[in-house]
Amino acid sequence: MKARLALTCVAAAALMSGCGGEAPAAKPAADANLGAAAVNTERLLKADSEPGSWLLTGGNYHEQRYSLLDQISDANVKELGLSWYADLDTERSQEATPVVVDGVLYVTTAWSMVKAYDVKTGTVLWEYDPKVNRAKDADACCDVVNRGVAAWNGKVYIGALDGRLIALDGKTGKVVWETQTTDTTLPYTITGVPRIVNGKVIIGNGGAEYRVRGYVTAYDSETGEQAWRWWAVPGDPSKPYEQPELAEAAKGWKGENYWKIGGGGTVWDGMAYDEQSDTIYVGTGNGNPWNQAIRSPGGGDNLFLASIVALDPNTGKYKWHYQTTPGETWDYTATQPIMVADLNYPEGKRRVVMQAPKNGFFYVLDAKDGKLISAEKFGPVTWATHVDLKTGRPVEVPEARYEITGKAVIVQPTAAGHHNWHPMAFSPETGLIYIPVQIAAASFAGIKNFKINLEGRNTGTEFGAGASLCAVPGAKCGNIESYILAWDPVKAKEVWRIPNVAYGSSGVLATSGNLIFAGNHNGEFNAYNATTGEKLWTAPTQARVVAAPATYTVDGQQEIAILTGARGLPTGQKRISPYSGNNSRLMVFRAGGTGALPAEMPPADPNKLTVTINPPLLTGDTETVFAGEQAFTANCAVCHGPAAVPGAGSTAPDLRYSAILPFAGSWNATVRDGDLAQRGMPAWAATLPMETTNAIRQYVIKRANDEKAAQEAAVAAAHPTKP
Ligand code: CA
Numbered sequence: 001m002k003a004r005l006a007l008t009c010v011a012a013a014a015l016m017s018g019c020g021g022e023a024p025a026a027k028p029a030a031d032a033n034l035g036a037a038a039v040n041t042e043r044l045l046k047a048d049s050e051p052g053s054w055l056l057t058g059g060n061y062h063e064q065r066y067s068l069l070d071q072i073s074d075a076n077v078k079e080l081g082l083s084w085y086a087d088l089d090t091e092r093s094q095e096a097t098p099v100v101v102d103g104v105l106y107v108t109t110a111w112s113m114v115k116a117y118d119v120k121t122g123t124v125l126w127e128y129d130p131k132v133n134r135a136k137d138a139d140a141c142c143d144v145v146n147r148g149v150a151a152w153n154g155k156v157y158i159g160a161l162d163g164r165l166i167a168l169d170g171k172t173g174k175v176v177w178e179t180q181t182t183d184t185t186l187p188y189t190i191t192g193v194p195r196i197v198n199g200k201v202i203i204g205n206g207g208a209e210y211r212v213r214g215y216v217t218a219y220d221s222e223t224g225e226q227a228w229r230w231w232a233v234p235g236d237p238s239k240p241y242e243q244p245e246l247a248e249a250a251k252g253w254k255g256e257n258y259w260k261i262g263g264g265g266t267v268w269d270g271m272a273y274d275e276q277s278d279t280i281y282v283g284t285g286n287g288n289p290w291n292q293a294i295r296s297p298g299g300g301d302n303l304f305l306a307s308i309v310a311l312d313p314n315t316g317k318y319k320w321h322y323q324t325t326p327g328e329t330w331d332y333t334a335t336q337p338i339m340v341a342d343l344n345y346p347e348g349k350r351r352v353v354m355q356a357p358k359n360g361f362f363y364v365l366d367a368k369d370g371k372l373i374s375a376e377k378f379g380p381v382t383w384a385t386h387v388d389l390k391t392g393r394p395v396e397v398p399e400a401r402y403e404i405t406g407k408a409v410i411v412q413p414t415a416a417g418h419h420n421w422h423p424m425a426f427s428p429e430t431g432l433i434y435i436p437v438q439i440a441a442a443s444f445a446g447i448k449n450f451k452i453n454l455e456g457r458n459t460g461t462e463f464g465a466g467a468s469l470c471a472v473p474g475a476k477c478g479n480i481e482s483y484i485l486a487w488d489p490v491k492a493k494e495v496w497r498i499p500n501v502a503y504g505s506s507g508v509l510a511t512s513g514n515l516i517f518a519g520n521h522n523g524e525f526n527a528y529n530a531t532t533g534e535k536l537w538t539a540p541t542q543a544r545v546v547a548a549p550a551t552y553t554v555d556g557q558q559e560i561a562i563l564t565g566a567r568g569l570p571t572g573q574k575r576i577s578p579y580s581g582n583n584s585r586l587m588v589f590r591a592g593g594t595g596a597l598p599a600e601m602p603p604a605d606p607n608k609l610t611v612t613i614n615p616p617l618l619t620g621d622t623e624t625v626f627a628g629e630q631a632f633t634a635n636c637a638v639c640h641g642p643a644a645v646p647g648a649g650s651t652a653p654d655l656r657y658s659a660i661l662p663f664a665g666s667w668n669a670t671v672r673d674g675d676l677a678q679r680g681m682p683a684w685a686a687t688l689p690m691e692t693t694n695a696i697r698q699y700v701i702k703r704a705n706d707e708k709a710a711q712e713a714a715v716a717a718a719h720p721t722k723p
Contacts, residue, residue, distance in 0.1 A: 035116065035125060036102040037151040037170030041198065045275055052553035057097040057148035057193045058423070059509075059550075061273040062340035065097075065425035066510045067551045071558040072591060073513030077527045077537040081593030083559060084122035089113070091581035091651065092680045093546060093566035095191070096148040097423065097507065098586070099156070100552040104170070105561060107586060108146040111678060112160040112190075115586075116173060119554045122588065126173030130160040134677035138456075139187035141209045143567075144680075147269070147421070150194040150201065152221055159190035159203045165219060167201075177224035181205065181217055186262075188212050192269045197280055197313035200227050204267025208288040209331075209457050213259070214266035216282050218316060228316030232265030232284045232304045233258070245304075245318045252300035261458055263295070264288030265305045269421045270338040270355065273313065274367050280313040281340070281353050285333040290415070291460025292329040293403035294450050301326040306334045308355055308363070310370060320370040325359050326393060329403055330383060330444060331415035331459070332359040337423050340367055343490050344431065354489055356424060356435050358417025361387055361394070364489055376492035378485060379418040379439050383411050400444075408445035408466040410475060416440060423507035423548040425516060426489075430530050433489050434516050436505035437497075438482040443469050479503040484518060486533060496533045502570060507548020509560070517560060519545020523570035525562055525587065542597055543583035544570055559590045568651040574600040581639075581652045581680070611711045616662035618705050620698025628699025631692045635684070644703040652680070656704035667697045 039055060047053075047060040051068040059065045072080060088094065092110030099106045104125060105117045114128040137144055140161060149156040155167045155176055163182030168175060181203055182188035187210035195202045200218040208214060214232040219225060231242050234250040236259045241247045253263075270283035284307045287295050296302050303321070306328040310319040325332040334357040342351050343364070351367040360381035364373040375387035375394075384394035402409050412418075422436040443466015450460050470477035482505055484498040504521035510530055511517070519525045521544045527537040543564040551560045565584025569575070576583060576598055585597075620628070632644065639652035646654050660666035669675045671693045674683030684693060 034103045035171035039151045054100040054550040054552045063272040070512040079591040082595035083588045083590040083593040085587045088584040093143045094563040095145040098550045128173040132161045148193045152196040157194040179224040206268035208264035208266045212262040216267040230316045233263035249303035254296045254298040262288045269335040272338040283335040286331040289458045289460030294460040356419040360418045374492040402444045403446045414440045414442040422505040425508040425510035427510040433487045434508040435485045437485045439480045509549040561588045568649045571648045615704030628695035
């Protein structure tokens with residue numbers, strides 16, 4: 001795998017100024033300020049007036065993902081080209097937005113790894129791998145992702161998948177301190193970005209599909225000492241409640257399953273800070289289990305699930321909350337991105353907190369007291385008819401509560417939400433919010449005879465139970481459509497939408513150049529007119545894009561950076577190499593950029609056909625190959641492709657071309673012991689006996705020889721030998 005990285009970089013270096021891992025020939029004299037990460041409160045409060053940097057993943061404390069840079073605009077965006085790119089050393093999904101400060105671009109990749117690049121040259125200044133035990137994959141509901149770092153006072157901070165909060169030196173990447181923020185015996189994970197307010201690092205966690213109790217914690221930025229912790233749901237009622245509001249909240253919980261299983265309410269993504277009231281807003285997750293009849297038999301609001309909660313960032317003291325989905329039972333988290341903004345209402349300006357959570361309503365709350373201003377559907381919603389603005393509560397559709405009716409039911413949104421973690425952006429100039437929306441429908445049904453599962457998920461629902469409902473013609477289950485929605489938050493109305501060709505969401509950036517930037521699942525990074533949604537510019541990514549971009553300047557010139565690579569290749573995308581699972585990269589664009597991605601694997605030219613595969617001889621007998629096929633289909637095909645031929649949806653390498661295929665020892669070191677775990681290949685030793693992994697190898701050798709025979713036949717047909 002190293003070889004591919006180096007090759008790509010040599011090719012890239014010929015075209016561009018630099019590439020990950022390869023030092024340019026003439027390294028510029030080290031700038032003393034390079035990597036200073038000299039971020040302080042003043043810089044963060046004035047982040048908008050320093051548009052040459054991208055100081056926080058969300059752009060500013062209000063998490064608007066809006067830049068005042070306008071060098072690249074709707075008038076000249078066509079001049080944008082690739083400046084440089086860097087391949088990433090993992091092919092799991094990339095969800096991070098870079099942070100750019102003091103000449104360095106800091107970004108996290110899958111497996112909580114951190115990279116620091118010199119923005120002038122694209123050179124890697126340092127890399128850091130927290131060496132998360134790859135078995136932790138089992139606790140990550142939705143891939144081993146990470147959404148970025150926070151920079152502060154000479155350091156960058158990362159929450160690692162295994163629950164550690166780690167402070168790194170901004171110049172060297174060396175660990176300054178690290179602390180375990182979770183109970184390592186429980187399936188907690190961290191994928192979210194640390195937020196830093198008044199010298200405190202605030203970090204949440206995930207795991208509410210499994211068996212955890214959600215909370216958010218603040219640590220001293222210099223020492224790593226815990227400053228405060230706020231629990232999102234009440235724990236064991238026989239013990240004192242950690243916070244007075246939990247005693248109140250406990251009145252809306254029933255039975256004992258919730259505190260035995262965990263209750264959920266994890267704070268795994270959205271937060272925003274309002275300096276006017278010195279408040280940090282955090283979003284809380286779904287119930288654990290999802291099924292409320294199991295979690296809290298008899299109902300209740302189950303506070304503080306699925307809520308936007310206002311906390312004092314200095315003490316963690318609760319200020320107010322707004323619960324989006326009382327008695328949540330559909331995995332309707334309110335952890336989606338939270339945004340603070342000043343909106344211009346006809347009666348005057350109001351400072352608000354906004355969120356488009358999974359449940360399909362767009363909420364606008366007063367930032368001071370959490371009073372509900374508006375709550376309108378931003379997509380088709382079937383669990384509630386509307387939100388009563390007087391009570392602030394949703395008016396539910398009774399049939400949607402599968403756990404009460406005992407019947408399977410098709411519900412919109414699904415557990416994935418009409419909007420998930422994919423960052424939305426706000427332009428104060430257009431007044432529009434740009435929301436990555438994904439419309440789907442799915443059935444929900446409760447599980448019979450629920451037992452706590454100590455090893456895996458505890459949702460209390462059954463996924464297959466609604467299959468007959470979805471089989472009805474016109475049921476419209478599955479992924480229906482996805483688009484970028486331009487939403488007027490004052491009028492609480494859709495203005496326009498940009499439909500996606502391929503289903504799936506991608507994060508958005510808005511700029512003062514009257515532009516929005518977003519990737520898609522079709523292998524593109526695009527710019528659109530922020531006022532009209534007209535597509536103005538496109539660049540190929542050779543990969544699905546889910547992350548949101550950042551923008552900043554290098555020597556005064558605007559650049560735009562985006563992470564690419566997620567969940568397999570786009571439909572029709574040819575592999576760059578047989579080993580390329582999703583083409584994970586950092587891509588950087590600037591006006592006049594002339595860089596190019598490496599060429600795709602060339603299509604077969606019938607006149608120049610050669611045999612490109614060189615597999616070892618098949619030594620396994622028919623029974624072994626058959627056993628290998630059974631095991632491959634059950635365990636490997638989902639990533640490596642059916643019959644060992646990766647398709648567009650396959651996320652992992654073409655094993656028929658694997659360099660370790662001839663070597664049983666290397667094969668088992670990878671397959672059994674996790675030698676390539678960093679790239680996303682889990683260790684199977686605990687799951688599959690040696691006999692089985694050896695049989696899988698023989699099956700892949702068989703398939704590679706099948707391919708060799710096919711290639712030889714094609715060559716023979718193209719170059720018939722005369723008798
Ligand atoms: Ca969830």
